[in-house]
Amino acid sequence: MVFRNKGCKTEVTQVGTTIKARFSRGVLEPLEKLELMEGQEVTVTIFSLPLKRDPDWLTRTAGGWAGLIDAERLKRDISESRLVTTRPEPRL
Numbered sequence: 001m002v003f004r005n006k007g008c009k010t011e012v013t014q015v016g017t018t019i020k021a022r023f024s025r026g027v028l029e030p031l032e033k034l035e036l037m038e039g040q041e042v043t044v045t046i047f048s049l050p051l052k053r054d055p056d057w058l059t060r061t062a063g064g065w066a067g068l069i070d071a072e073r074l075k076r077d078i079s080e081s082r083l084v085t086t087r088p089e090p091r092l
Contacts, residue, residue: 020031
């Protein structure tokens with residue numbers, strides 16, 4: 001898109017691109033590499049994609065960790081780590 005000002009001999013060319021980004025912790029994080037210079041200002045237009053509602057997500061993900069870890073060992077390790085004290089004993 002090219003903009004021309006009648007009273008000026010300046011021509012401004014607007015270059016645009018569309019990328020996907022994720023909003024996390026109050027910040028938009030680009031999911032693709034941006035060809036921008038440090039400090040360059042841009043205008044952001046946001047088109048939200050509707051979130052997919054999946055009432056069956058829990059059933060579909062059940063057993064996803066099966067075979068990847070030894071659950072009994074994990075529970076033992078957690079239990080043992082709780083016995084370790086890192087605080088000095090208080091003086092009374």
